[in-house]
Amino acid sequence: MEHVQYAYVNQQLVPQDQAFLHVSDLAIQRGYGVFEFCKLHQQVPLFLEEYLDRFYQSAALLELVVPLEREALKVAIQTLAKRNRLEVSGMKMILTGGYSINGYAPATPNLILLQQPLTLPGEEQVKKGIRVMSHAYMRELPLAKTINYMTGIRLLKEMRKRGAEDVLYHQQGVVTELPRCNFFIVRQDNTVVTPSENILRGITRKNVLQLAARKYPVVEGAVTLEDIAQAKEAFLTSTTKRILPIVQLDDMVIGEGRPGPITLELSEDLIRLEEAQLALHKQLD
Amino acid sequence: MEHVQYAYVNQQLVPQDQAFLHVSDLAIQRGYGVFEFCKLHQQVPLFLEEYLDRFYQSAALLELVVPLEREALKVAIQTLAKRNRLEVSGMKMILTGGYSINGYAPATPNLILLQQPLTLPGEEQVKKGIRVMSHAYMRELPLAKTINYMTGIRLLKEMRKRGAEDVLYHQQGVVTELPRCNFFIVRQDNTVVTPSENILRGITRKNVLQLAARKYPVVEGAVTLEDIAQAKEAFLTSTTKRILPIVQLDDMVIGEGRPGPITLELSEDLIRLEEAQLALHKQLD
Numbered sequence: 001m002e003h004v005q006y007a008y009v010n011q012q013l014v015p016q017d018q019a020f021l022h023v024s025d026l027a028i029q030r031g032y033g034v035f036e037f038c039k040l041h042q043q044v045p046l047f048l049e050e051y052l053d054r055f056y057q058s059a060a061l062l063e064l065v066v067p068l069e070r071e072a073l074k075v076a077i078q079t080l081a082k083r084n085r086l087e088v089s090g091m092k093m094i095l096t097g098g099y100s101i102n103g104y105a106p107a108t109p110n111l112i113l114l115q116q117p118l119t120l121p122g123e124e125q126v127k128k129g130i131r132v133m134s135h136a137y138m139r140e141l142p143l144a145k146t147i148n149y150m151t152g153i154r155l156l157k158e159m160r161k162r163g164a165e166d167v168l169y170h171q172q173g174v175v176t177e178l179p180r181c182n183f184f185i186v187r188q189d190n191t192v193v194t195p196s197e198n199i200l201r202g203i204t205r206k207n208v209l210q211l212a213a214r215k216y217p218v219v220e221g222a223v224t225l226e227d228i229a230q231a232k233e234a235f236l237t238s239t240t241k242r243i244l245p246i247v248q249l250d251d252m253v254i255g256e257g258r259p260g261p262i263t264l265e266l267s268e269d270l271i272r273l274e275e276a277q278l279a280l281h282k283q284l285d
Numbered sequence: 286m287e288h289v290q291y292a293y294v295n296q297q298l299v300p301q302d303q304a305f306l307h308v309s310d311l312a313i314q315r316g317y318g319v320f321e322f323c324k325l326h327q328q329v330p331l332f333l334e335e336y337l338d339r340f341y342q343s344a345a346l347l348e349l350v351v352p353l354e355r356e357a358l359k360v361a362i363q364t365l366a367k368r369n370r371l372e373v374s375g376m377k378m379i380l381t382g383g384y385s386i387n388g389y390a391p392a393t394p395n396l397i398l399l400q401q402p403l404t405l406p407g408e409e410q411v412k413k414g415i416r417v418m419s420h421a422y423m424r425e426l427p428l429a430k431t432i433n434y435m436t437g438i439r440l441l442k443e444m445r446k447r448g449a450e451d452v453l454y455h456q457q458g459v460v461t462e463l464p465r466c467n468f469f470i471v472r473q474d475n476t477v478v479t480p481s482e483n484i485l486r487g488i489t490r491k492n493v494l495q496l497a498a499r500k501y502p503v504v505e506g507a508v509t510l511e512d513i514a515q516a517k518e519a520f521l522t523s524t525t526k527r528i529l530p531i532v533q534l535d536d537m538v539i540g541e542g543r544p545g546p547i548t549l550e551l552s553e554d555l556i557r558l559e560e561a562q563l564a565l566h567k568q569l570d
Contacts (some may be wrong), residue, residue, distance in 0.1 A: 007308070020305035021313060023292070023397050028306060028379065030434040031316030062439065092388070094313065097438070103377070103401075104434070104465075105441060112308050116388075140425070140435055148433055149315040149389070150425055153382070154347065156390060180389075 006083045008076055008113035010067070013083065021110055026097025030104065033096035033147045034058035038203075039118060039239050040089045043081040044281045046274055048074065050203045054145060059095050061144040064109045066095055080113050090118040090240060094147070121241055126267055129245035129259045130236075132178065133164035134225065138171050142198045152179030166236065168249060171198075175223045178236055183246075184208065185223055186216075186233035186262045193227070196220035204237040204270070211269045216262065228252070233260030235267075242274075243267040291368045293361055293398035295352070298368065306395055311382025315389065318381035318432045319343035323488075324403060324524050325374045328366040329566045331559055333359065335488045339430060344380050346429040349394045351380055365398050375403040375525060379432070406526055411552055414530035414544045415521075417463065418449035419510065423456050427483045437464030451521065453534060456483075460508045463521055468531075469493065470508055471501075471518035471547045478512070481505035489522040489555070496554045501547065513537070518545030520552075527559075528552040 007019040026032040036055040038045050045051070052070055059066050068076060077091055092114045098107035137151050155167050168183060169176045176198045177183055182205035184194045192212040194205060212218045228234060232255045234246040243266055245259030292304040311317040321340040323330050330336070337355055344351050353361060362376055377399045383392035422436050440452050453468060454461045461483045462468055467490035469479045477497040479490060497503045513519060517540045519531040528551055530544030 009308070017307070019308045021308060022302070023294070023304045023306060023379070023399060025313070026438075027313045027316065028310070028318070028381065028397075029320075029432065030438060031312065031318070031432040032435060032438055033313070033316070035314075062435070063442065094308070096313065104438065106438065112313075114308060140433075141439075146435060147314065147316040148425075148435060150317055150347070150431060150433060153311075153315060153317050153389065153391065154426075157348065 003085070005115065006080060007115070008080055008111070010110055010112075011076070013080070016114065019112065019114065021096065021112070022099055024099045024103065025110055026100045026103075026106055027094075027147060029100060030097065031148055032062065032106065033094060034062055034064065034145055035092060035094045035147055036145060037090055037092050037239055040081055040086070040091055040115075041274070041278050042087060043078075043085070044278055045077060045081070045091060046277050047203050047207070048077070050206065054201070054203070055093055055095070058144040058146065059109075061141060062097075062146065064095055064097065064106065067109060067111050076113060080115055084115050086115060086117050088118050088120065089115050091115050118240060121244060126244065126264070127259060129247035130165040131163060131248040132166045132168045132246055133159055133162050134168050134170055134250055136171060137169045138176055138198055139169070139200070142176065142200060145200055149179060170225060173225045175225065175228070181236040181238035181241060183223065184235050184237065185228055185231035186260060187227075188230065188232050189217075190232075190262065191217040191219055192262070193219045193221065193223055195223050197222070202237055202239075204239055204242065207273060208237050208243065208266055208270060211266055211273060215265075225249075228254060231255060233263045235263045242270050288370070290400065291365060292400070293365055293396070295395055295397075296361070298365070301399065304397065304399070306381065306397070307384055309384045309388065310395055311385045311391055312379075312432060314385060315382065316433055317347065317391065318379060319347055319349065319430055320377060320379045320432055321430060322375055322377050322524055325366055325371070325376055325400075326559070326563050327372060328363075328370070329563055330362060330366070330376060331562050332488050332492070333362070335491065339486070339488070340378055340380070343429040343431065344394075346426060347382075347431065349380055349382065349391065352394060352396050361398060365400055369400050371400060371402050373403050373405065374400050376400050403525060406529060411529065411549070412544060414532035415450040416448060416533040417451045417453045417531055418444055418447050419453050419455055419535055421456060422454045423461055423483055424454070424485070427461065427485055430485055434464060455510060458510045460510065460513070466521040466523035466526060468508065469520050469522065470513055470516040471545060472512075473515065473517050474502075475517075475547065476502040476504055477547070478504045478506065478508055480508050482507070487522055487524075489524055489527065492558060493522050493528065493551055493555060496551055496558060500550075510534075513539060516540060518548045520548045527555050
């Protein structure tokens with residue numbers, strides 16, 4: 001018998017295929033909501049505190065109140081993880097504008113927890129790197145992890161047509177982020193640089209900055225398309241992708257056109273950091 | 286016994302309180318969807334063809350396929366209207382990105398029809414006019430009626446604090462639209478002007494342009510904040526609000542600070558046009 005996956009909808013544990021929202025919800029009516037996505041290994045959510053910090057911040061930016069206090073939300077996440085018993089998974093927390101009476105004004109928010117199995121990028125993909133296309137765009141309210149991904153989703157087709165695997169957003173040549181990832185370059189002098197303004201402040205981005213700072217100069221500041229042309233290496237960071245080398249932007253080969261040594265080194269460091277977090281958690285448990 | 290209101294969810298007529306979408310829907314996951322909203326008097330949808338044109342256009346801009354052909358959608362609207370028997374109502378058609386497997390790529394769209402009673406602005410509100418605040422913003426993909434209203438909803442609180450009843454968007458002083466309405470001014474020489482770029486092309490806007498053109502010069506073109514300062518009159522148009530005079534923008538009184546004669550005249554003309562449409566429809570029925 002297949003193991004049934006569960007979800008949380010407003011503090012009720014329900015089989016995932018029965019997790020519904022009424023159509024008056026402001027996410028459906030007006031695209032109004034925020035979310036968070038963290039990674040679990042053997043039911044242990046990694047760097048959970050950071051994800052929760054950002055979840056409550058995003059909610060506050062949209063003036064939505066998370067219906068659970070932080071400790072109660074952690075218990076809900078743990079309960080769901082225990083029930084679903086997944087080896088490696090992603091936990092999505094969605095907070096919507098709620099069942100609006102007039103279809104416009106926010107109401108009591110709905111909170112949903114969804115868990116799904118997660119396949120992390122294999123060694124092969126990391127060694128190959130990816131190509132990305134550039135696109136002039138800035139997310140609305142970039143500091144909040146809102147559910148608005150219209151531009152990213154609309155670009156999926158063009159992306160594939162152009163043989164790109166992701167999109168790098170910029171405004172007048174100043175780079176910000178990818179739809180679901182942060183962006184880094186390594187300069188010729190080995191300085192690791194990542195944009196700091198008009199971006200979502202990624203948890204993996206923060207971890208990678210700390211790892212990089214142990215060995216290299218790091219800078220949080222403006223990165224232009226021209227900086228990428230001059231860079232030795234480039235890579236993205238995200239919860240589900242960890243670190244992926246970027247070897248080409250549009251028609252421009254980055255560095256030597258293959259994953260660079262610093263990117264690969266940081267990628268290994270990040271995996272070790274995750275393993276250490278997991279080990280620490282298991283000791284404390 | 287209260288009369289139960291019905292809704293359509295994917296071609297199934299269901300009691301409105303049982304109209305649900307699964308949380309994997311791309312509207313909930315990624316704010317990805319479009320909608321339309323038309324007005325019905327005594328079960329007759331006014332200017333339906335225009336609304337349907339725009340609905341299919343919005344869907345195409347998001348590369349979503351409406352699961353019903355135009356004639357079948359009209360039948361669905363009529364069936365629902367007959368069932369709900371509302372005197373004056375709004376019919377919302379929502380088309381979402383569907384139940385996405387990976388929470389990002391669009392799937393088979395979900396189509397929802399929702400009907401609700403509608404209260405049109407009374408004579409008193411029209412004679413009083415409204416105050417609006419300005420805000421620098423342009424909707425993403427303005428030609429499509431997408432569900433993304435994050436900025437408008439986030440401004441609700443500030444709006445109330447400042448005593449404004451709506452928001453006028455502009456970019457570098459070039460005016461576009463209100464979150465849910467189009468914008469017009471009347472120049473000192475009685476020319477009726479409305480922005481034509483980076484806006485949603487409203488059905489009421491189109492009707493008002495035609496009505497105005499019978500009596501006054503009309504221009505579809507750039508309107509700046511400075512043009513508003515110089516204008517005699519200003520008003521908004523929308524399906525639910527018809528024409529509402531705008532008498533103040535931020536701290537600036539427009540014209541003489543009360544609804545102008547051309548605005549009020551067009552308001553009456555619009556009501557007569559709607560009555561004529563209704564009468565025509567009833568004769569043909």
